[in-house]
Amino acid sequence: MKRNFKFCLLAGAIAAFSLSACRDDKMEESVLPESQSANAKIEQPGDLEKICSYVDQYWSSTAVLKTTLQNTADTQFMNAQMTKIASLWGRSNPTLRFVDDPSNFNSTYNAISYSTGKIYYGYAIYADAKNKGGDIVNAMILAHEYGHQLQYIFGLPSVSESTARPNELEADGFAGYYLRRPNGYNKTNFSEIAAAYEFAQSIGDYQTNSAGHHGTPPQRRSAVRLGFLLGQYDLNASNFDYNFFYYYQGVLNGTYKMGKNSVNPEIDAYMSQYMDELRKIQTGEISEEEFKHLK
Ligand SMILES: [Zn+2]
Known part of the structure; x- marks a missing residue:
């Protein structure tokens, strides 16, 4: 189980290429405002994208992207942390999205930072981290993922x-x-x-x-x-x-x-x-x- 725990992305460039090869960024334009229903679902990709699964190849084929976690307080916490982390480094927010898979919850035990300025955060890793150590663990994971954004932006390490x-x-x-x-x-x-x-x-x-x-x-x-x-x-x-x-x-x-x-x-x-x-x-x-x- 633990061997599957990874909160990172290793090959950003490859991911970016695959993402753009598999799907355009339509999803980003159709994102619903945070104020809408807690389970607001982002428009799902069309037939072409389905070949590469709903989210991308790093997530299960039944995974879906969402703008929210299961409850509003958690969503607000993560969005607030995202703003704080990015502004600490003098940056505006990257795109933070959550990944749910109701039919295979544990498949979302991951968080990935993409070179395209996106962080996808799985429902399962969020829940386990909160359960094990509270909010601070998710804050740390998010700050770790944002560290990869800094690496992409500034050509680090x-x-x-x-x-x-x-x-x-x-x-x-x-x-x-x-x-x-x-x-x-x-x-x-x-x-x-x-x-x-x-x-x-x-x-x-x-x-x-x-x-x-x-x-x-x-x-x-x-x-x-x-x-x-x-x-x-x-x-x-x-x-x-x-x-x-x-x-x-x-x-x-x-x-x-x-x-x-x-x-x-x-x-x-x-x-x-x-x-x-x-x-x-x-x-x-x-x-x-x-x-x-x-x-
Ligand atoms: Zn990492």
Whole structure:
């Protein structure tokens, strides 16, 4: 079950191509206002699009796109979070849509960020995240997905590897950053975001040679922690990327370089207090239980 948990998209360019090959963007023009019925259904694609299924090839053939979740409060929460996340980075909202599949609910256990400026968020992952850790988990997943939007927009990450790992770990970092920022989710104490990173690490994997590798659970913990620490500073997306990858070796293997941060030298001084801690998170010397109580 867990192996299917993925909240990301690996191949944005391919997705964009397939999307435009399978269907035009008519759907976007026919979106109903949020004020209409809670189950307002977006116009479904015509015969041509049906070949590629209702939503796209990343979702089951019976899945449908919606502008709402099952209840209004949840929809409002997610739309408000979307606005907050995008505006934190100085951007207007991407297109956030929800994916339902009444005949195969669990098939919507996913959230996908497309290079075409859309985020599709499954009903099942929303429900499970809320059930496991409350609103903050969905806020984190959405911030992670939006991190992929930033990557598309700004040509990030600046580091590439043979797997999706840097993209995914940086997206975890973007999420940790959002959860801390005063104009973001505004959680100043790391222990307050425990539910969020526990969920993230629960979908970490050890398929280190697989194209879809998201980072191991300790690496995902380290990435969220690093992003949270960087939330001490007001950074733009490119700055964030620079600093995230400046300290990235620590996320990967617990070694950190210091004193050469030419873009934001002040951050080195701040981060120096946390280098040993980050190393211990990565190596496991700080247990999961201790990790939850970090400040
Ligand atoms: Zn992702």
